[in-house]
Amino acid sequence: xxxxxxxxxxxxxxxxxxxxxxxxxxxxxxxxxxxxxxxxxxxxxxxxxxxxxxxxxxxxxxxxxxxxxxxxxxxxxxxxxxxxxxxxxxxxxxxxxxxxxxxxxxxxxxxxxxxxxxxxxxxxxxxxxxxxxxxxxxxxxxxxxxxxxxxxxxxxxxxxxxxxxxxxxxxxxxxxxxxxxxxxxxxxxxxxxxxxxxxxxxxxxxxxxxxxxxxxxxxxxxxxxxxxxxxxxxxxxxxxxxxxxxxxxxxxxxxxxxxxxxxxxxxxxxxxxxxxxxxxxxxxxxxxxxxxxxxxxxxxxxxxxxxxxxxxxxxxxxxxxxxxxxxxxxxxxxxxxxxxxxxxxxxxxxxxxxxxxxxxxxxxxxxxxxxxxxxxxxxxxxxxxxxxxxxxxxxxxxxxxxxxxxxxxxxxxxxxxxxxxxxxxxxxxxxxxxxxxxxxxxxxxxxxxxxxxxxxxxxxxxxxxxxxxxxxxxxxxxxxxxxxxxxxxxxxxxxxxxxxxxxxxxxxxxxxxxxxxxxxxxxxxxxxxxxxxxxxxxxxxxxxxxxxxxxxxxxxxxxx
Amino acid sequence: xxxxxxxxxxxxxxxxxxxxxxxxxxxxxxxxxxxxxxxxxxxxxxxxxxxxxxxxxxxxxxxxxxxxxxxxxxxxxxxxxxxxxxxxxxxxxxxxxxxxxxxxxxxxxxxxxxxxxxxxxxxxxxxxxxxxxxxxxxxxxxxxxxxxxxxxxxxxxxxxxxxxxxxxxxxxxxxxxxxxxxxxxxxxxxxxxxxxxxxxxxxxxxxxxxxxxxxxxxxxxxxxxxxxxxxxxxxxxxxxxxxxxxxxxxxxxxxxxxxxxxxxxxxxxxxxxxxxxxxxxxxxxxxxxxx
Numbered sequence: 006x007x008x009x010x011x012x013x014x015x016x017x018x019x020x021x022x023x024x025x026x027x028x029x030x031x032x033x034x035x036x037x038x039x040x041x042x043x044x045x046x047x048x049x050x051x052x053x054x055x056x057x058x059x060x061x062x063x064x065x066x067x068x069x070x071x072x073x074x075x076x077x078x079x080x081x082x083x084x085x086x087x088x089x090x091x092x093x094x095x096x097x098x099x100x101x102x103x104x105x106x107x108x109x110x111x112x113x114x115x116x117x118x119x120x121x122x123x124x125x126x127x128x129x130x131x132x133x134x135x136x137x138x139x140x141x142x143x144x145x146x147x148x149x150x151x152x153x154x155x156x157x158x159x160x161x162x163x164x165x166x167x168x169x170x171x172x173x174x175x176x177x178x179x180x181x182x183x184x185x186x187x188x189x190x191x192x193x194x195x196x197x198x199x200x201x202x203x204x205x206x207x208x209x210x211x212x213x214x215x216x217x218x219x220x221x222x223x224x225x226x227x228x229x230x231x232x233x234x235x236x237x238x239x240x241x242x243x244x245x246x247x248x249x250x251x252x253x254x255x256x257x258x259x260x261x262x263x264x265x266x267x268x269x270x271x272x273x274x275x276x277x278x279x280x281x282x283x284x285x286x287x288x289x290x291x292x293x294x295x296x297x298x299x300x301x302x303x304x305x306x307x308x309x310x311x312x313x314x315x316x317x318x319x320x321x322x323x324x325x326x327x328x329x330x331x332x333x334x335x336x337x338x339x340x341x342x343x344x345x346x347x348x349x350x351x352x353x354x355x356x357x358x359x360x361x362x363x364x365x366x367x368x369x370x371x372x373x374x375x376x377x378x379x380x381x382x383x384x385x386x387x388x389x390x391x392x393x394x395x396x397x398x399x400x401x402x403x404x405x406x407x408x409x410x411x412x413x414x415x416x417x418x419x420x421x422x423x424x425x426x427x428x429x430x431x432x433x434x435x436x437x438x439x440x441x442x443x444x445x446x447x448x449x450x451x452x453x454x455x456x457x458x459x460x461x462x463x464x465x466x467x468x469x470x471x472x473x474x475x476x477x478x479x480x481x482x483x484x485x486x487x488x489x490x491x492x493x494x495x496x497x498x499x500x501x502x503x504x505x506x507x508x509x510x511x512x513x514x515x516x517x518x519x520x521x522x523x524x525x526x527x528x529x530x531x532x533x534x535x536x537x538x539x540x541x542x543x544x545x546x547x548x549x550x551x552x553x554x555x556x557x558x559x560x561x562x563x564x565x
Numbered sequence: 566x567x568x569x570x571x572x573x574x575x576x577x578x579x580x581x582x583x584x585x586x587x588x589x590x591x592x593x594x595x596x597x598x599x600x601x602x603x604x605x606x607x608x609x610x611x612x613x614x615x616x617x618x619x620x621x622x623x624x625x626x627x628x629x630x631x632x633x634x635x636x637x638x639x640x641x642x643x644x645x646x647x648x649x650x651x652x653x654x655x656x657x658x659x660x661x662x663x664x665x666x667x668x669x670x671x672x673x674x675x676x677x678x679x680x681x682x683x684x685x686x687x688x689x690x691x692x693x694x695x696x697x698x699x700x701x702x703x704x705x706x707x708x709x710x711x712x713x714x715x716x717x718x719x720x721x722x723x724x725x726x727x728x729x730x731x732x733x734x735x736x737x738x739x740x741x742x743x744x745x746x747x748x749x750x751x752x753x754x755x756x757x758x759x760x761x762x763x764x765x766x767x768x769x770x771x772x773x774x775x776x777x778x779x780x781x782x783x784x785x786x787x788x789x790x791x792x793x794x795x796x797x798x799x800x801x802x803x804x805x806x807x808x809x810x811x812x813x814x815x816x817x818x819x820x821x822x823x824x825x826x827x828x829x830x831x832x833x834x835x836x837x838x839x840x841x842x843x844x845x846x847x848x849x850x851x852x853x854x855x856x
Contacts, residue, residue, distance in 0.1 A: 023585045344756070375756060378749040386750040388771035394750075401758030432579065443753070450757055 008079055010218050011037040011060070011098075011186055016073030018052075018059055029055050031242045033073070037186065037218050037235075044221040044233030046265070048465040049436070052242040053222045057188050060220075061100055062090050077186070088129075095126045098186035099179040101208070104195055105171035109163035115174055116159030119143045123181050142181070150177045151207060169200040176208065180215075187212065188220045189232075197331040198492060202536035205231055224465060226269055227495075227538025230254065238262050254540060268470040272495040272522070272539050273547035279519050280325060280502035287319035288454060288486050289343055294352035296338050296510075312338045314510040315352075320454075325480065325487045327501030327518070329494060329533070335510040336490045340456045343488065344374045357453065372402075375447035379459040381439035385431040391417075391442050392427035398449040416445040419482075421475060437468035441475070448479070454486045462493065473500055494537050498522055506530050528555035586851045593847020599840025607656040614650035622805040630823050640825035642815060648825065651807035652833045658719070658808045659837060662792040663785045665723040666730055671781050674734025675773065679765050681735070682742030693739065699732045704791065712800040722801040726791060734780060741776050742769050775852035783845035786838040793834050809834045 018030035030052050037043045045053050058064045060075055062082065074081045077097055082090055102108040109118060120139055127134040140159075147155035150173040163171060172193060179187060189208060193201035205228060212219045221232045229236060229250070236253045238246040238261065246259045257263045271277050296313040313335045320326040328336045341347050342354055345361050354361045357373055378384040385394055395413045404412060414424045420441040431439055440460060447455050457476070461469040473496070480487060491497055497504055498518045505515040506529065513527040525531045531549040539545055587593050611617045615638075625645030633640045639648040681692035708725035715721045745751065746769065754768050789809075795801040796810030804811065809830045816826025 023582055346752075376753070378753070380749065384749040384753060386748075386754075386768055386772070389768070393767075397754055397759050397763070398757035401760070401763075430579070446753060446757065 009036040010039045010041070010078060011035075011220070012074075012076040013056070013060070014074045014076070016056070016059060016075065017071040018055060018064070018068055019071055020065075020068050022067055029068075029242045030059070033239075033242070033244055035237055035244065035247075037220055039185075040216055040218055041235060042212060042219040042221065042233045043235045043237065044223065044229045045237050045239060046223055046226060046229055047239030048224055048265075048467065050241075051239040053239055054190060055242075056239075057100065057190055057220070057222055060098065060188065061094060092129045094129075095122065095179075096130065096182040096184060098188060099182070099184040100188040100190060101179045101192045102175050103191045105168050105175055106163070106195075108175055109171065111163055113162075114159065115161050115163060115166070116140075116143070118163075119147075119159070119174070119178060119181065122178055126182050143177075146177045146180050147174070149180065149211065150174070152177070168196045169203060172196060172200070172204050173207070176204075176211070180211065183215065184217070186218045186220065188222065190222045191224070193228075194223075194225065198494070198538075199331065199532060199536040201228075202538070205538075208232070225538060226254070226265060226466070227540055230540060231538065238265070264467055266540065268466040269540055270470075270495045270499045271541075271544065272498055272534070272537055273544045274541070278499040280500065282517055283321045283324045283502055285322040285324075288322040288357055289318075289320040289488070290353075290355050291319070291339070291343070292317050292353050294339075294342065294349045294354060296335075296342060296347070297350040311510055313342070313349075316507075316510075316512055317352075318505055318512060318515065320486060320488060321503075322453075322486055323480070323484055324503060325489055325501045327489045327491065327497040327504035328507060329491060329497055329504055330507035331492055331533075333509075334507040336507050337458060338510075339507075340376075340458060340488055340490055343454075344376060344456055345370055372451055372453070374454045374456060375450050375452040376456040376458060377440070377443050377447050377460045380463055381436045381443065382463075384443045385439055387431050389430075390427065391422075391429050391431075391434075394442065395427075395446055395449055398446060402450060412449070416449055419448060419479065420445045421471075435468075436464050437472060440464065440472055444472075444475070444479070448483070452485070454488065457487055457489045457491075459491050459493075461496070462491065469496070476500075494534055495539070506533065525549050528552075532556055583851045586853075587847055590847050590850055592843045593850065596840050596843025596845075596847055599836060600844050603656050603837045603840060604660065606653050607660045610653045610657055614647075614653045616647040616650045619646040619650045620654050620805070620807055630819065630826070632823075633825055639829035640823075642812070642826055643819065648812070648829045651812060652809065652829050654807040655809040655812060655830060655833060656837065658802055658806065659789045659792060659834075662719070662723060662726075663788045666726045666788050666792075667781055667784055669727045670730035671734050671777065671784075674731035675738045675770075675777055677731070678735040678738025678740075679742050679769060679773070681739045683746050683761070683765055683769060692735065696732045696735045696739075699729060700736075702729060704729045705794075708795055708800055712795075717800045717803075719802045719806075722792060722795045725795075726788060730784070730788070733784070734777065737776060737780055738773050741773050745769050745772050775848075776854045779845055779849045779852060779854060782841055782848055786841035786845070789834065789837050789841070 013033060013035040016030050016033040017028070020027045020029055033052070033056060035043070035045070035056070045056060047053050055064070055068070059070060060082070064070070070083055075083050077093070082093065109115075120143065123139045123143060124134065143159065144155035147158055152158050152170065152173050158166070158170070158174065166174070176192070192208065193204040196204065208219070209232060211217065219232070221229065223229060234250055236248060236250055237244050238253075238259070240261055246253065246257065246262045248258075253262065254266055257266060294313060294316045295311065297309050297311050299309045316339060328339060330336045338347070342349050343356065348361070356370075392413055395416055396409050399409050399412055413427055417424055417426055422438065422441055422445070426438070426442075434442065460476070461472050464472065476487070477500070479485060489497065489501055501518055503516065504518050504521060505512045506527065507513070508529050514521060514525065514530045521530065522534060525534055528551065532551045532555060535548045535551050539548070606613060623644070623646055628641050628645035629643055631637055631641040631645070637647050637649065639652065642648055642651070677692050677696070681689045704726065707729055708722060711721050711725040751764060751768055754764055759768070792801060793810030793813070796808045797814045799814070802808035802811055812830035813827050813834070816823065816830065819826050
């Protein structure tokens, strides 16, 4: 039998915090063959990253490997002396970090980051290296990750590069010493889909061209399909299922895997849900709306930036209107104008028949629009219990104190939370539960329109599925209108009754999801849809095609 | 109706985690015990002190400058009063100063900081501008000025310190509340119709409490030190009231022969200051905040 490159056997890892022992990896076994692409998938807190850290030897001080072995090319790295193990970092295996921004020190130029890693790795290997030699090598690696002007990149500070470019530099960092195993910890998750797609293609190509092995850690099953041949599914620190890509996705043996696969909204195919179109009078109307942000300077002329350009749209009552687009496309600005939080620079906005003048949020207007934020971690006050948070809209809409309890219980019930949650603090809740509380808070004001600002993007897919089902039920029961802001096109395909695609402040395409996805007109829409990671070959084939020229025109990070 | 099936996340209460962090930190626990001992000594001074009547204008010239002995553990001063007794009562004055100064400076500073952090624009500019001007005045100069214009005594010393001390709290709370004011939950509260008063006192202030308490504890040390400095310079407590700073000043004239005259009060200042500092550092680690 051929010896696998990496062989993890019966690994048990525990963390000791606050006098308690938390068993985070339970008897984890995993093998990566030489040149193999293996994916480790699982939801938040399943132990994926801890597994990677154990391989790399970067576990925090309060973690302990209790038993098991991590054999790299036959040698157990856990028993190696520290110096030898350190020498393996970057040379035997290296990691592509998840967060392209916080992985760099903002005060150093990119070249310095790369050179430091190179120099210290050389030193650990007991090799003296000349600066010119290192620079040459760095430039070569940067070209390999499709950064065409290495000199400029090396001179740039991290903040001067786009997210996609920084992610490429992170990949370059991992490749500096031609490691044999590349560990990718959710690369590109923080980026837009189109950029993420480019990054995935790049990693795939690098792995194939250089004969690397890949351990892909992700929660995105669509990505897995493109990136791995062999899949391990993790849950609560255990490997629950292992199998080849094809069999695992099409015929999962475990209920958990099946749930994961089914929770993913399909982009094409028979499983797609079509929301019935709504033929009611419009409740929100925007006509020729512009929003210009001006930056004033003490000296010289300030600069102006058009966040929204000439947007006209109408949202019908009872509709789920989707506003899609990448970061910085102006979708949140549009939502904030509809909420009356900021005023338009030009054009008119009317909500429920009344024209919005300025940013005044009157008592009546409050009952019209409410919002659910993207990040469950920051949308609830950490110092206030669920009950206290929910009582704010009740108090200020004039409900007597005595009736609060009854109303709060009803609100919690509406979002599927048990009444005893009333006394919990946000840190005692999971992400999905926090989002339910945020929805309950929005409902408490009895609004007609709720702005959903990527309400599920920070949640695991299975949780997302439940929250989306809840939102749908609430709309049906309470006759709400949703403005759904997202960049997740497959989710919007199934959840929205109408969508609009925004690019650089303009709406480039609008219509029912069914027709937009079947025959996207604008090349940008096509590029967006084509970049969405999907679960099945058939879906892949149904995606629209995009020419290289179109991609270059609309996608900042696209490289030939 | 089905209820959310998600498993309960690990629920260790914040209080438990904070207590755990605090008790695993020896410096914090020692600091806490030191502070408690100072407070207890001050509160029960008449019961602890061996010669409670030596607090006043007692003169016992036969016993003047007596070295430490079984009767007088830390010796006696230039008029024959028991130094231990006066040190224990000296804690009272020090803590009174702390309570007087911080009791006014902290609420005022916190309130101004909150307002400046939450309301942007004119309110913010006026408060931060005024704070910066006040920060530029050296506290000792202020104390000298007030001591000369009014009358050098404990109340005026407190007044002088208080007039400048609030600025630090204003700046700290301003910084914290400004970042909290940007959070989604503040906007959500406003969207739900909450008044400014509600947002300031119920949403932002609770998030500042940990920072304020850490800063206040650390401040207590500095106020004791600063009060002692003022008394040493003759700007603080008037005799015969026992005060650690003026005791050091008195004893200084008889150095180095009668070393015990400054040793006990000097050590008492050091002890109280160190205690508050250690406790403050421990609280900072416990709350995990920057102050």
